[in-house]
Amino acid sequence: MERLIIISLTLLSALLPAGVKAQGYYAAHMIPESEKPVSPIYLMPNVYPAVVLEGDTVACMWLNDFIKYSPLNFLNNKDQIAYTKLLRDVKKTLPYAKEIAAIIL
Template structure:
C-alpha cells in the first residue's frame, strides 16, 4: 500500500515537473546590488519596493480537535509547498530550455533523461508523504502552476493515460483534477500559504 501511494504521488510530481507545457513568463529582474532612483530638481530619490504586509484576524478554535486540524494543516503546507513551487520553477526552466532544442526527438530525449534523474532524486522523499499531504500537493500544484495536475499530465501523456492516472488516484480518495479554491474550500490553506511564504508562521 505504501509503495502504491508513493508511486502515484511520485508520478504526479515528476510528470508535472518535466512536462514542457508552460507559459513563458518574462521577468524584468534587477540585480540585488543595483538600486533604482529618480532625480527630482537635482535631488536623487531612491525607489524602494516594500513587500506586502498581510494581517489576518486571530484564528478562534471551537474545540481542541479544530485546533489540532489547523496545526496539522500548517505542518502539511510547510511540507508540501516547497515541492509545488519546485514544480512551477521546473516547468518554466524546462519550457525555456526545450525552446532551444532543434527538434522533437532531442526534446523527447531530454525529457526521458530528466524523468530518470527526478525519479531517482525525489521518489524516496515523496513516498514519505501521507495521503492528505499528497492530496494537498495536488491542490498546491494547481495554485502555483494555475492548472491542475490532470491538465499537466494530459499535456505530456495524452488524455487516455491522464485519465488512467486520475482513475488510479481516485482509488485512494484523490483527484488529479482537484482545483485550488483560495476564496472557498481552501481559504484557510491560502491564509497559511501566504503566512509561510512571508516567514510569518
C-alpha cells in the first residue's frame, strides 16, 4: 500500500508541471499577432489571458450570443391585459408541463 502511494505521488509530481506549462502556452498564444506579452487574469473560478493596451489590462474571453427583443407595444389596454394573463397562466402551468413531459418521455 505504501508503495502504491509513493508511485502515485511520483506520477502526480511528474505530470503537474505539464498542466501548468499548458496553461502558460494557452495564455501566451492567445493573440499571435500581438507583440505585447500576454498575462493571465484570475477571475474566480476561471483564469483568462489578458493583454495590456495603452496601460489598461484587457481580458481576452468569449461571450455567448444573446438576443435582446424590443419592448412590446400594445394597440389597446385590452390586448395588454390579455397578454399579462397569458404570461401569468404560462408561468403557473409550465413547471407542471415540464414534469409531465419528463414522466411521459
